[in-house]
Amino acid sequence: MSLTRWTRLLMVVSAVGFAGAAYAIRAMMDGPIEQYSGAALSAAIVYTLVVFIWPLISSLLAGTAAIAYCWFIEFAQLTPIPGAISQRSWFARQLLGAQFDLIDVAWYPVGVIPLVAAHWFLRARTRSDSAPALTS
Template identity: 80%
Template sequence: MSLAVRWTRLLMVASAAGFAGAAYAIRAAMDGPVEQYAGAALSAAIVYTIVIFIKPMISPLAAGGVAIAYCWLIEFAQLTPLPAALSQRDWLARQLLGAQFDLIDVAWYPVGAVPLVAAHWLLRARTRS
């Protein structure tokens, strides 16, 4: 494994921890729509970092597409009773799956991923030149 891949993965772990910390801080400090929208956007950002961690050389656009598609898949799965049932039993399942469908979240996932796609794209272009 190259040094660049190791550093990328370390950066993704730190980024995911930072995004999760921000989400929990917002949840602790606020209540209402800001908390909900920030939570959706930051969860997409976390998924983006996980995609890059798993496949560090993936293109920014592909990573963003995977992250948004995954978030949408989880959100639309909430239209079934399974995520709610799992969320009632387990805190971690609630964090990962949510409990109920919210169409507004579908719009906020790209808000969390698109800025990371842009930053990743710019960083990649800068390091290649």
């Protein structure tokens, strides 16, 4: 199996795991932990989607795209459009949210930065493993 296919498979498994964790936390907890973990885990899902779409993307660019998307969606909630769409569909509510929360803006990077670091580390390790050994 090619590296691109493995990457995409890993991103699907990761996204499902992050979604499962978010819904499990939501089912068992209430309050700030539920809210903040939900923001961080939703940003992690966005990161996995970015890497799924562009498997060869750099970790920094993927992280920047994921955080920018999350911030765009969050600030769009200052308008009535996401809230109106979210009232009509559970799925839309999961994607767009319903109301702006400035704290979420800070929590999106918390969900993405560890993935950027892991992605960068794995990519660097893969490159060093595939580099020819120097002999004297």
